Amino acid sequence: MKNDRIYKMIFASVYPHYVAKAEKKGRTKEELDTIIYWLTAYDQKTLQKQIDKKVTFETFFDEAPQLNPNVSKITGVICGYRVExxxxxxxxxxxxxxxxxxxxxxxxxxxKILRK
Known part of the structure; x- marks a missing residue:
């Protein structure tokens, strides 16, 4: 299954790509982390712990303290699919x-990203 492969991907292996994508466009790692904190309720220490433990995306989201209650405001197309x-x-x-x-x-x- 394609989804299963994504779920088992190590978050720490994808995170540097997120950082590079942001920095290539003039944004910062701190801004990226702010977005992750908003979405998952991780903080700097707990996010770093997840990266160090090399957890899968499945574990990353399972162990997230809380998904932001405003996630339903995230709409649009990503990877050819409407998020909503x-x-x-x-x-x-x-x-x-x-x-x-x-x-x-x-x-x-x-x-705007943080739906404020």
Whole structure:
């Protein structure tokens, strides 16, 4: 299954790609981390712990303290799918993160990314 492969990917192996994507577009690692904190309720210490433990995306989201209650405001297309139409709960969370990283890389203001 394609989804199973994504779920088993190590978050720490993808995180540097998120950082590179943001930095290539003039954004910072700190801004990326702010987005991740907003989405998952991780903080600097707990995010770093997940990276150090080399957890899968599945574990990363399973152990997230709380998904932000405003995630339903994240809409649009990512990887050819409308985020709001994805039925699989874990895939939806992964695509929420992808969508937020894309918005950061496209220069969207942090306040708008965080749905404030």
């Amino acid at each position: 139409e994805i039925e699989d709960p874990l895939m939806k969370k992964i695509r929420y993160l992808d969508k937020l990283v894309d918005e950061l890389a496209k220069g969207k203001a942090i306040e």
